[in-house]
Amino acid sequence: MRAPMTLRPAPPAAPRLLLAPMEGLLDCSLRDVLTRVGGVELCVSEFIRVTDQLLPARVFTRIAPELLTGGRTAAGTPVRAQLLGGDPVCLAENAARLAELSPAGVDLNFGCPAPVVNRHRGGAVLLDEPELVHAIVAAVRRAVPAAVPVTAKMRLGHLDDSRMLDCAHAIADGGAAELVVHARTKAEGYRPPAHWHRIAEIREAVALPVVANGEVWTVDDARRCLAESGCDALMLGRGMVADPGLARAIRGEPVPGWDALQPELRRFWASVGTRVEARHRAGRLKQWLGLMRRRFPEAGEAFARIRETNDARRVEALMFGEPAPAEADAVT
Template sequence: MDATLREVLTRIGGVDRCVSEFIRVSDSLLPDRVFLRLVPELLQRGCTATGVPVRPQLLGSDPVCLAENAARLAALSPAGIDLNFGCPAKVVNRHGGGAALLAEPELLHRIVSAVRRAVPADLPVSAKMRLGLEDDHLAVDCARALVDGGAAELVVHARTKAQGYRPPAYWDRIRPLREAVRVPIVANGEIWTVADAVRCRAESGCEDLMLGRGAVADPGLPLALALHDADQPGASALDWAALQPLLRLFWQLVGERMEHRHRAGRLKQWLYLLRRRHPEAQDAYDRIRTVTDLTEIGRLMFESPAAPLAC
């Protein structure tokens, strides 16, 4: 998720760490302003306002260029550096980035090794991968290549590139990777509820989980899972009324940080995802779906009798 959502959602609780959206590295050394724009938390010791560390994520395919950019990023004192080998987007894969690299375990090793050598020894380097391209026959080889190169942790999205984001996620396919390497593995993919998280842990053998769209659709999910782990289970950690102040804060931050033309779409995008967990989000989305005037959107969202605010 981007910095605005990180700022809002980490206020709820239950999140131990965030990873930034990927920072694309091609054939140049990026200036500091690029890292700071995408990861403004670097200006506050690499953490959100509530103290949750944020690990910037780099995406690219050239070991030398990635290493040089990782070294520059390391000078900004991040909480760690993550490497993206999981993005299935065609525009990324076409240029040899993201999940496309899972066909070349040796290249994965060279990339991680170069980045590991380029940054301070005490700075964690982690990597995110999928199970493979069309199938998972190279999954263990890829995991070993990343770890042998110096990755201290792997996040594994339990689908191949070809499977994209289509349900289901194959959590059980993570278990062989966990048995093949000696670093922590974090399971990821299709975790929308506490029940999903419990099943994912059981099938993957992983204790740690990475939440993506599930935490955006249900901002209370990380806290609900934390309460479950503390033997304080509940149906929901955050209802629609409790979400209202956070929606207000989100709208305020969007207004401060984003270009005028993108603000309305950003709120609509979040509401669209929130519909999965909160039926009230459908009503809010319908009210503003065709509205472009920002003042009117604010009125309809936060002043309409149909959208009561929590005190």
């Protein structure tokens, strides 16, 4: 029997909520589960790396399989596909091909902190070159139909935030429809705190809508982030992974307890089994449970049960007691 939903007080005005991309964590399997739980209005896919060639459609649909279902998750949540690269011409050509697959929009990554990405002139390192950032956004905007939104995500900077406003202006002037700002530099990684008040400076400097991102784990965090940034929209990442009901809580809606989330854990396990090599399958579940320990003591207990094994059959028996079906009842 499922545990009853609980209600947490919402911020005074429920903001617009987006689900962040997180390479190696928040992929299509987890997007499917989290959008079934509900509360978010739009998702962004993990980045699709663009280097020096026009990618075939199968690369886009492998990273964002929602492109095969009208650009939406099974729960009906729109998904923007994200591109990462440093060549305006090549990005524009790939954006045009991507647009043919009917995504909910094309997002551009100026925030990834991964050293291997930055060494190859992608992600947050581009924030040292506002002129290039502008050229990329403008080229992609010209390449896709006017009806397809072009958006971007940036950090406050690469090694420091001295060019923060230059980059924000470059993105706005290039024709982006929306800007998500992760309130830390690349050098700060994911270390707290997130500097939400710096997002307010960007919001005041540019005319396009600005979405605040970074270190929102609770409803109280959401309240403070909205107040300090001046934004009316949030992008949730690790906080939503740790607490799948966070978006619903921020909106003042009933949230699922641990028992109610069990069908979604089973669904995730089944989905990962179709996409991930068997030797890595247990690791993906441990990764999710590891974050969920912040919110649910039961997740810590489950993590402890499977911690010492990577055998998929053993994990399945310890977690679910029987093989997980391909489909499970969703949280309602």
